[in-house]
Amino acid sequence: MTKLDQNNLPQHIAIIMDGNGRWAKQHAIGRIRGHKKGAQAVRATVRTCREIGIQYLTLFAFSIENWGRPTKEVDGLMSLLEEYLAKELNELHKQGIKLTTIGDIDQLKPSVKEKIISAKKITANNDKMILNLALSYGGRDEIIDAVKQIVQDSQNGIINSDEINKEIFSKYLNTCEIPDPDLLIRTSGEYRISNFLLWQLAYTELYFTKVLWPDFKKEDIFKAIASYQKRERRFGLTGEQLEEKLLN
Numbered sequence: 154m155t156k157l158d159q160n161n162l163p164q165h166i167a168i169i170m171d172g173n174g175r176w177a178k179q180h181a182i183g184r185i186r187g188h189k190k191g192a193q194a195v196r197a198t199v200r201t202c203r204e205i206g207i208q209y210l211t212l213f214a215f216s217i218e219n220w221g222r223p224t225k226e227v228d229g230l231m232s233l234l235e236e237y238l239a240k241e242l243n244e245l246h247k248q249g250i251k252l253t254t255i256g257d258i259d260q261l262k263p264s265v266k267e268k269i270i271s272a273k274k275i276t277a278n279n280d281k282m283i284l285n286l287a288l289s290y291g292g293r294d295e296i297i298d299a300v301k302q303i304v305q306d307s308q309n310g311i312i313n314s315d316e317i318n319k320e321i322f323s324k325y326l327n328t329c330e331i332p333d334p335d336l337l338i339r340t341s342g343e344y345r346i347s348n349f350l351l352w353q354l355a356y357t358e359l360y361f362t363k364v365l366w367p368d369f370k371k372e373d374i375f376k377a378i379a380s381y382q383k384r385e386r387r388f389g390l391t392g393e394q395l396e397e398k399l400l401n
Contacts, residue, residue: 155375157205161382163335165209166202167357169349170195172341172365179365185229190367192237199241199284201371203248205378209283209331211255213349217291220260231262234288238268242275249281255327256290283331290327292351299325328353336381338374340366358384 170191177187195212202210215230222230245252252272259266269288302325306312312321323329333353339345342363346354360377362369 154372155379157375157378158382159206162206163358163378163381164207165211165332165334165336166207166378167211167213167334167337167350167354168198169213169337169339169347170366170369171339171343173367175341176365176367184226185233187367188230188233192233194366194369195237196241197370198374199245199250200248201374203250203282207282209285209334211285211287211328211331211334211350213287213290213347215256215288215290216348217256217289217294218348220289231265235262235265235268238265238272242272245272245284246276246279249279250276251279251283252276253283253285253331254288255285255295256288257294258288260289285328285331287349290349292346292348295327296352323352326352333357335386336360336377338362338377340364340369356386358386 173187173191174184175187176190177184180187198212199210214234219230220227252269254269254273258269261269269286299322303312303317303322307314328350333355334350334357337346337350337354337357338360340362342361344361350357358381360380362373362377364373
């Protein structure tokens with residue numbers, strides 16, 4: 154197993170879970186069965202991140218664009234999400250994991266939305282890790298919604314437009330209560346962000362792997378984190394400036 158520096162773990166990992174359909178095609182089975190296999194990878198990933206001390210884990214579970222997929226597949230994904238919540242809630246709660254979501258859950262199937270709201274309430278006071286599911290989420294839509302709310306608040310005198318800066322804008326995003334990701338992992342060999350956390354990924358370290366999501370295991374998480382730990386995160390500064398800042 155790849156060794157990790159426990160003093161240099163990413164605080165927040167975000168994952169684009171890609172490759173369920175291709176995995177299903179490789180194994181000559183239906184796409185829904187591929188998604189079911191992917192749900193097992195979700196379970197293993199959550200447990201691994203909790204074990205090693207990751208504080209925030211955001212999973213891109215269902216994008217706004219995914220609504221354009223065949224109705225049968227969308228219905229199957231909703232059923233899998235409902236099944237996951239029913240099966241894993243007790244374990245999440247037992248492990249001290251708090252469930253949160255970003256995106257428009259009002260668009261989800263009513264029974265799914267109900268289970269999400271219930272799971273959020275049950276796990277609300279847990280503090281060992283936050284599992285953040287991106288559901289019916291799109292980065293551009295999130296930014297547009299934030300702009301609309303800022304305009305409305307400005308018109309209502311709640312905020313002065315001259316005061317708007319990066320910090321204030323971030324407070325209008327879905328992720329206002331969690332830090333930006335330190336590490337983004339995308340599986341299946343694709344090299345795209347796919348409308349995911351567009352604002353928040355400004356200085357995130359990106360890691361791409363050819364492993365399809367259903368085959369993504371504990372060792373793959375370790376490899377991604379090990380790659381992250383070899384990088385120097387300068388945030389626009391020179392290496393010398395960063396070293397001086399750390400010393401002070």
